[in-house]
Amino acid sequence: MSPIKAIFFDLDDTLVLTEDADKAAFSRVAALAEELLPGVSGRQLVNDWRPLFHASPWCPEGKVEVEAWRAQLWRQAMARQGRDDAAAAARLQHCFSSTRLEHFRFVRGVEEMVAGLQGCGLATAIITNGHRMVQRHKLEACQAGRLFQHMLVGGEEVAVGCGYEKPHPAIFHKACGLVGCLPEEAVHVGDSLIADINGALQSGLAGAIWINRNGERPLPTGLQAAAVLSSVLELPSALQQLQMLPRCPS
Known part of the structure; x- marks a missing residue:
């Protein structure tokens, strides 16, 4: 050649290594979820959120800001465990984004x-x-x-x-x-x-x-x-x- x-x-x-940054973010989100939502399994919440995220990581029509869209996905994941808390969902998404960027090197x-x-x-x-x-x-x-x-x-x-x-x-x-x-x-x-x-x-x-x-x-x-x-x-x-x-x- x-x-x-x-x-x-x-x-x-x-x-x-985005995958490693994601793992760090998911670990922190899981811990925060159990703090904010007693009785909720943080690990299960993350496992329920991930396929929702991979299927539609942002609004396909561009009408919803990306962080708000992903917070909605956390609410959907919460619903699998019988919970709904918009404020907690927003905090979980902020935690995910900030932790991932913290490890994004x-x-x-x-x-x-x-x-x-x-x-x-x-x-x-x-x-x-x-x-x-x-x-x-x-x-x-x-x-x-x-x-x-x-x-x-x-x-x-x-x-x-x-x-x-x-x-x-x-x-x-x-x-x-x-x-x-x-x-x-x-x-x-x-x-x-x-x-x-x-x-x-x-x-x-x-x-x-x-x-x-x-x-x-x-x-x-x-x-x-x-x-x-x-x-x-x-x-x-x-x-x-x-x-x-x-x-x-x-």
Whole structure:
């Protein structure tokens, strides 16, 4: 393979272990729920909330502010245990959001790794899906702006009425335009097989590198990831093996 000019990164569970931040938030929410609502099982409340959240994490019509929407989901979860307390639901959602952002930090070593790749002349950008406000708060929490000049949020692209989230090629091609490279001169790194790997390949990028943190998911037949890594920190050595890394100054 030929040396590349740019690397695009997914955010959640690629540069930041969002799953770990979620676990910390759920633990604190469960404890708070049992304090606010005696007799309620905090663990069960969390278990009832999670599928509601995954099914509809924000108002699909955009008519309800995201924190209020998620507070409603806590009320729905409470109802499974015969309780209804709007004020408690709002406090639980605030606890979830604030705790998650408190733990939302780059994987240790990411900043040095990205700076090293930039020092080799590679342009970098973040391409992340999700609600525009939620994702911007995450980017602020990990101080991504100190490391990345270009950060595309799928929810923002959709909100303007003419953009798209991953896996649509438009968002990958927009990132190419921002950093000044052709699609075949860029690689994308992410954990989602559909949004990141298939999206990058369908967009004509030089390669897609899959982060399979626990090694539990097989790579589906037909998806040709350039490399499969357990951590984004393995990226520089993978690029070297693939002969995609430009010659770096000594």
